[in-house]
Amino acid sequence: MYIRYLHVYYLAEPGIALQTQHMNEAWTRDQLLVVFNLYCKIPFSKTKANNPLVIEIANQIGRSAASVAMKLGNFGSFDPALHAKGVKGLSGASRADRALWDEFNQDWAKLSIESELAGSRFRGSSLTMPPERDVAGPHTDGYSVKFEDIHSGPSETVREVKVRLHQRFFREAVLASYGSSCCVCSNPVPQLLTAAHIVPWADREDLRANPRNGLCLCSLHHDAFDSGLWAIEDTYQIQLSSALMAYLPNKVLEVSFVEFSRAQIRMPDKFWPEREFLAFHRSNLFRE
Ligand SMILES: [Zn+2]
Numbered sequence: 001m002y003i004r005y006l007h008v009y010y011l012a013e014p015g016i017a018l019q020t021q022h023m024n025e026a027w028t029r030d031q032l033l034v035v036f037n038l039y040c041k042i043p044f045s046k047t048k049a050n051n052p053l054v055i056e057i058a059n060q061i062g063r064s065a066a067s068v069a070m071k072l073g074n075f076g077s078f079d080p081a082l083h084a085k086g087v088k089g090l091s092g093a094s095r096a097d098r099a100l101w102d103e104f105n106q107d108w109a110k111l112s113i114e115s116e117l118a119g120s121r122f123r124g125s126s127l128t129m130p131p132e133r134d135v136a137g138p139h140t141d142g143y144s145v146k147f148e149d150i151h152s153g154p155s156e157t158v159r160e161v162k163v164r165l166h167q168r169f170f171r172e173a174v175l176a177s178y179g180s181s182c183c184v185c186s187n188p189v190p191q192l193l194t195a196a197h198i199v200p201w202a203d204r205e206d207l208r209a210n211p212r213n214g215l216c217l218c219s220l221h222h223d224a225f226d227s228g229l230w231a232i233e234d235t236y237q238i239q240l241s242s243a244l245m246a247y248l249p250n251k252v253l254e255v256s257f258v259e260f261s262r263a264q265i266r267m268p269d270k271f272w273p274e275r276e277f278l279a280f281h282r283s284n285l286f287r288e
Contacts, residue, residue: 027071030118031061032100035068037115039075040173040211044082044089044269047072060122075101081270108210112169113162166209171195177268178216184238184260187218196222198232198277200285211271220256228285230257232278236264243287 038057039047048054049069058065076082076089078101104111174195181188196217199207207213215232217225224230229244240261247253265273 027063027094027096029100030121031063032071032096033111033115033118034061034122035071036075036100036104037112037119037169038068039072040169040271041176042072043176043179044076044079044087047076060119071097076270079270081268081272084272085269107206109162109166109206109208112209113165116165116169163208170197170209170211170214173211173271174214174216174268177211177214177271178266179269181216181266182218182221183216183265183268184221185218185256186266189218192218194219194222196225198273199280200226203280203284207277210274212274213277214271215265215273216268224257225281226285228281228287231282231286232265232273233282234275234278236267236273237262238265239282239286241287 034057038053042051042053046053047069049065051069054068054072055065058068061068070090070092073090074093074097076087077091077093078098079089082089171194175193180190180193182193187193194217196215197208198213198215201208204213215222215225221230224244229241231239231241233239238260240257244253244257248258
């Protein structure tokens with residue numbers, strides 16, 4: 001069986017219709033993985049039973065939309081970023097919910113792939129993914145691979161598939177967390193938005209899919225960040241480099257950069273950027 005990859009997989013063809021399970025039936029691991037994957041990819045304010053994506057996922061996994069919305073709220077109860085905003089999520093999370101939360105946070109690389117694959121199993125493995133131009137890393141053309149190759153195929157194929165799955169998960173999770181606009185200038189144009197890695201893609205394989213290693217940036221602020229022309233302090237304030245300031249006075253730079261100097265980035269609704277990763281960027285890339 002061949003799978004193709006979808007850019008936004010919730011827009012995939014409707015999955016196999018399954019009979020809705022009784023509310024009290026225990027959640028399977030695959031069901032939890034798929035709902036956690038959805039939790040990462042939609043703003044917390046949209047984790048409601050009337051959200052079409054929630055309804056679609058509920059249909060795919062054979063649960064009611066209300067029970068999926070409740071599970072999303074349960075995951076939210078673990079989220080420190082939501083706590084900091086005074087959002088509590090729902091009480092009543094199970095031990096299995098907590099265990100899955102911990103599993104993701106300990107190994108985003110592994111769990112992001114597991115959750116993407118669980119989703120593809122519910123949908124009958126019919127997926128496609130166009131070439132990515134906007135995420136750091138190898139940019140290959142769209143292609144198909146055998147499903148079983150993901151685990152047992154040639155090592156090069158396995159590596160490429162993992163890269164693509166990490167890219168997709170990372171981009172969708174980061175853009176959703178930041179409400180799909182640049183966290184510096186609030187640019188909302190999708191074609192200009194990217195999911196930037198704080199610790200570069202090439203430096204840490206284990207952080208490639210971790211949304212806390214991500215920032216939603218417009219192309220200009222992404223390029224400037226990767227080049228070390230600005231950085232983020234522990235207070236989440238924007239610090240401009242002397243390398244950039246050397247070009248002042250300049251009208252464009254004043255509007256695009258100086259305007260935001262010392263301001264705090266717009267914080268995401270979940271997955272706050274990890275201070276340790278910001279410090280790595282300052283030490284290794286920032287051109288003070
Ligand atoms: Zn921007």
